[in-house]
Amino acid sequence: MTPYVLGVLAKAEADDRRGRQDQMAWHAWHSAAFQRCKKMPTLKEVMGQKAQGQGVEARLKATLKTAFPIKRRAER
Numbered sequence: 001m002t003p004y005v006l007g008v009l010a011k012a013e014a015d016d017r018r019g020r021q022d023q024m025a026w027h028a029w030h031s032a033a034f035q036r037c038k039k040m041p042t043l044k045e046v047m048g049q050k051a052q053g054q055g056v057e058a059r060l061k062a063t064l065k066t067a068f069p070i071k072r073r074a075e076r
Helices: 003-036 043-047 056-067
Strands: none
């Protein structure tokens, strides 16, 4: 594995961990806030944003595809 590939993989892993940390913080904050509220807000109000459609595997594949463009036989 080259240093460049290792760097790409490390960045993808760091981005994934940062996303999971943000998600855990969101859950902790909202759990504490919901315990104190008298009337629960609707799920639509709570969610606000749409979740990202890409998982870790899809992001990693996209990153590697960008880093290492491989031409298909038809494109050569």
